[in-house]
Amino acid sequence: METAITIQDLVPLLPVLVVTGVAVLAMLLIALKRNHTLIGATTIIGLGLALITAFLVLPFAGQQVTPLLMIDNFSLFFTIVILLAAGFIAVFSFPYLYHLKDEVEEYYLLLLIATIGALIMVSSNHFLSAFLGLETLSISLYAMIAYPLHSKEAVKFPVEASLKYLVLSAVSSALILFGIALLYAQTGSLQFTELAMTGGSVADGYFITALVLLFAGVGFKLSLAPFHMWTPDVYEGAPLPATMYLATVGKAAMMVLLLRFVVASQALSFHSVVVVIGCMAVLSILAGNLLALVQENLKRILAYSSIAHMGYLLIALIALDDASTRLGVEAISFYLIAYIVMSLGAFGVATVISSSEKEFDFVADYQGLFWREPWLALLLTAMLLSLAGIPLTVGFIGKFYVVLAGVEGSLWGLLLVLVVGSGISIYYYLRIVYRMLLQPQLDQAYREAGWDSIGSYAVLALLLALLLLLGVYPGFLMSIIEVVSVSI
């Protein structure tokens, strides 16, 4: 097998290379002169450049770069999504960190490195690159979560959150590695497709154990029940931009990787694997929604809600088992984008009124927001309604496609759970909306919106526009997804 990298191989890798270059550049700049604005701008512009190169390399799509990476339309599509999300988070991070009385520049470095990991993950079709990408992402995240280390008031327990995430994530990585090792021992290959080829020849029980270990590890990263318990603690403890990154880019990259693995390896041809994933889906939907019910902390509510949303996605994943593979892939792709938009929006509202000095993450802090900051309240309302899956929002369309995939696959039991879960979820989303309409408690001093927040407000407006646009005309995005999903 040819393993040397040629120039032709490097072209499709350009987006990843640009991000890497920017990371190196940022590191050098920090060494030369610490300047928050400079590093922040470099990061945002660098991510923008990478985004442009991602569009430029579209004609070179469909290329296997070394046995490790597959740069096709699908991976480039999610490269674009992740670069956009990472860029938005960098924009949100800037005002948040502005007043942190500590060294803030390295945060952007971590964000860039985490993004490299995420980009590698969405392009992998080999266990080695997948694991490398995953660990690059995770290790950067440990540091991002613990970032406001020296700030006293800031967030409550960044170190505790980071440590919890570190230990548990290491456990889950170990599970993944064990699963990979078992598969490698049988097939002698780390290619995703190898499993599909050697499938029937080995005893099922062996494969099933390996796959369950693998799914358990992945389930942890996606915060699926019963591996979900870390989620609220880490979400709550981490500073808001890091939470945002973990919730959006981290989950999306993992989900894309899982999707590619499941399609390539045909892991779902094992009935018991389907059952195991089904169990995880049911548990996630019920546990996530039930736990959020009376929660008073916005970050924890969003954490529980993300557990439930990942559960919904598993239904579409199981639907891949059926002949109608395309629909499942499309549903997951659309839902991921919807999920990123709504999560960024919801966390974004919290970010623009919070700062590293003081975070507003209790529902009580949002009481009367409608009377104080009507536009922000409207935005948060739209995001929450979208998370609840109310029509005219992107969340509704996303859920619609998931249900459609489920119906095509005749997964009636799982769909019933989805309906019950969605019903429960409306309560806690609307509870926040209701609180925003009450009389304000004026003792809460939100962060003043200065020049540094202009970008954040622009991104929020863009997210709201996307939320409504994709909610009313989903056809545009869906036709793109239909094209790109052919390649996997």
Add this chain to the structure above:
Amino acid sequence: MLDLIWLLPAFPLAGFLILAFTGGGLPKPVVATVGAGSIGLAFIVAALSSYEFLSSGQTSFQLTLWEWMAAGDFSSAFSFYLDGLTVVMILVISGVGFLIHLYSTGYMSDDPGYSRFFAYMNLFVAAMLVLVLADNLVLLYLGWEGVGLCSYLLIGFWYENPANGYAARKAFVVTRVGDTSMALGLFLLFTQLGTLNIQELMHNAGQQWQVGSGMAVAASLLLLGGAVGKSAQLPLQTWLPDAMAGPTPISALIHAATMVTAGVYLIARTHLLFELAPTVQSLVAWVGLITLLMAGFTALTQHDIKRILAYSTISQIGYMFLGLGVGAWSAAVFHLMTHAFFKALLFLAAGSVILSLHHEQSIFKMGGLRKHLPVSFWSFIVGSAALTALPLTSGYFSKDEILLAALESGGSGTLLWLGGVIGALFTAIYSFRLVFVVFFGECHHPAKEVSGWNMTAPLVVLGVLALLGGWIHIPVDAVFSHGEMAHEEAHPSLFIHALMIAIPIIGVGISYLFFCSRTWSAEKLVQSGLGAALHKFWFSGWGMDRLYQAVFVTPFVSLARLNRKDIIDLLIGLLVTLTSQANRLLVRTQTGYLRWYAASVMAGVIILIAIGALL
């Protein structure tokens, strides 16, 4: 011009939107201009398009604006249909409607809800125009419900008084019974005939159903249910007298001239269907006759000026139903029009009287107002003459046509005719009782007419119409051409003619002897045993309210009491308990301890592997 008939409902609707969204912020002259002006514009459109339609010689004209909804085989368009019947209706609605709006600009001028009043009124006119212009029954139903809503809003216009709110609710609930029946009729027609377009419907019904077939009977019965609800006929007439709680122009516009005649319009519009079900058609006649007699007797005993007029309205719509029932379609529509003129006149004049006496409505506290309120007096004289059908007034022509048609219809026709004539006698007695008691005799309260030109002019115009409206030839021949051949030939004897002219005059005479010259004493009649009982019975509207109270309201209320805890709610409450218990259980797992989390991860892996291995 005909392509612009959509402007007809559009103007009032625009007026409503302007008034509704400015929320009473506009100055009164602007509100008056928008409120009355939009109806004036609608009338101009109605007049021009009617002129063009009639001079073009077409029998019908159709305008489809857009598709409203489509699902499977069903589709319904926003589509208007114009023929002779519609022309009469739109002219009456926009013409009389405009006069009443103009009158209201004066009548309501001191009311704090001025803008809201005109907003509702405009919405009403828009809905009513949609109702009569509708090309299909779904659109008609939209207008039908729209006028019902406005009627509810306007009866309860002075909502600070709970009694008015009660009256509004009563009207809404009682008409809802009829509306439900009509909706069922629509469902039946669609499932049987596959369309709800009125013209296609009539055509298909004629093709598929035999005369007297069960389906035709069922469908026309259900539609009749809707018609009696809206038009306040037996057995759903009880809401109309209470509806007088609204401002008097409302009573004139909605509860006399237009909305309550929607039932008559509906039956005339679907008359081919009723011809397929002769039993139902004769039921229509009998409903009309019984209602007109009952309401006539009741009107005789009332002493609230508006309630007398309300019962009189019920009674006159009874005549229209009688006309419809004997197949005198155009006579019924003719009476609809003349009734709109003279009853609107009477209500507006009554409004002037009430306003002059500072909202006094009992006729026995009035008296001798002839000199003080000349305009109202002459309006009442003209209006009552037309209502009584004195010769050459408009009411004479229309009522005459209906009664003659009844006489010629054969079978039980003579009986219907006789009933109608007796009704006419009582009409004369109660309407001139009102005139004599209010305007003659001793003067209890000296009063001064409080009317500007905007209140006088509508009275004058309506007075002229009430007098001369009988000479208008309504252009409905083409609409009803298949049903009425028989009547053209007949010539009733001179005796019949003389009798029908004499009866109202006799009635006026009786009324004079009782209530003006006091030669005969009404009090003595009422105090005698049988008289007192009858008076009490009639005064209560034949005890219908008490009957419905006992049969429907009381059992329903006690059922509701029985279910005070709400069984359904308990079930839903169970769901809540279940969910919150599950939440409480799960929250315990979120301990925050790393060791517990790690253990749960491992336990989860083991359990999942077990599940995977076992299945």
